[in-house]
Amino acid sequence: xxxxxxxxxxxxxxxxxxxxxHHTCKLVKDDIERAYSKGSYKHMLFDFEYVxxxxxxxxxxxxxxxxxxxxxxxxxxxYNASPKVERLLSMSGITKIVHVYKNKLQALKALT
Amino acid sequence: xLKKNEMEIQFASQSVNEGLARTAVSAFFSQLDPTVETLYxxxxxxSEAVTNCIIHAYEGNGEGKITIKCAxxxxxxxxxxxxxxxxIADVExxxxxxxxxxxxxxxAGLGFTVMQSxxxxxxxESKVGEGTSVKMKKSLGN
Numbered sequence: 519x520x521x522x523x524x525x526x527x528x529x530x531x532x533x534x535x536x537x538x539x540h541h542t543c544k545l546v547k548d549d550i551e552r553a554y555s556k557g558s559y560k561h562m563l564f565d566f567e568y569v570x571x572x573x574x575x576x577x578x579x580x581x582x583x584x585x586x587x588x589x590x591x592x593x594x595x596x597y598n599a600s601p602k603v604e605r606l607l608s609m610s611g612i613t614k615i616v617h618v619y620k621n622k623l624q625a626l627k628a629l630t
Numbered sequence: 631x632l633k634k635n636e637m638e639i640q641f642a643s644q645s646v647n648e649g650l651a652r653t654a655v656s657a658f659f660s661q662l663d664p665t666v667e668t669l670y671x672x673x674x675x676x677s678e679a680v681t682n683c684i685i686h687a688y689e690g691n692g693e694g695k696i697t698i699k700c701a702x703x704x705x706x707x708x709x710x711x712x713x714x715x716x717x718i719a720d721v722e723x724x725x726x727x728x729x730x731x732x733x734x735x736x737x738a739g740l741g742f743t744v745m746q747s748x749x750x751x752x753x754x755e756s757k758v759g760e761g762t763s764v765k766m767k768k769s770l771g772n
Contacts, residue, residue: 539652540681541645547736571652571670573677574740582736602670609747610740
């Protein structure tokens with residue numbers, strides 16, 4: 519799994535590529551937390567365009583980030599998810615606390 | 631002609647092997663020429679089952695053995711994930727959505743729910759102190 523970070527005002531954009539499972543989540547979780555706490559960010563926005571696979575570990579990863587962002591009054595969102603990832607997101611019910619957007623533009627408009 | 635084949639693999643209960651398990655199972659069932667979607671569903675189910683073995687059965691110690699038996703007969707596939715870990719005291723409770731015993735706050739408790747959604751049948755047999763077997767079946771209906 520590869521992670522790249524971008525900044526857009528008060529939003530940290532986390533671009534994930536590759537496979538999201540329990541193993542890769544363990545590897546990147548602390549890194550994402552560090553990137554988020556380093557800047558003066560409010561929201562966390564995941565770009566899932568390059569996600570090739572995700573199991574329920576990805577739901578856990580998002581749940582944990584919702585907790586971190588909530589401490590700073592921020593929200594977590596994601597965009598560019600594939601239909602397969604979107605299916606898992608709705609199955610899990612996490613869409614009630616993680617906002618799912620079609621694209622970056624829509625996401626940034628809603629979050630800022 | 632009846633299509634019939636089987637495969638058995640075994641690996642250490644290390645999280646780095648989750649990807650290996652998905653790839654191996656997917657390569658085996660590719661022989662049936664399933665759709666990309668079907669293969670993805672099987673990979674999801676396998677990933678969840680193997681992750682359960684690593685986190686719960688062997689409690690992250692990385693020293694256990696996980697066995698995967700794959701087979702198909704015509705268009706019905708079966709995957710069995712077996713561990714000799716600590717076992718599940720209450721299988722029904724463990725299979726409840728959002729139920730988790732994990733201390734890690736980033737675990738969603740959705741493993742069995744995903745397995746049941748991706749596959750047609752999921753059988754779980756477990757004995758405390760002896761291990762767990764998760765047997766899943768799916769008809770490819772080609």
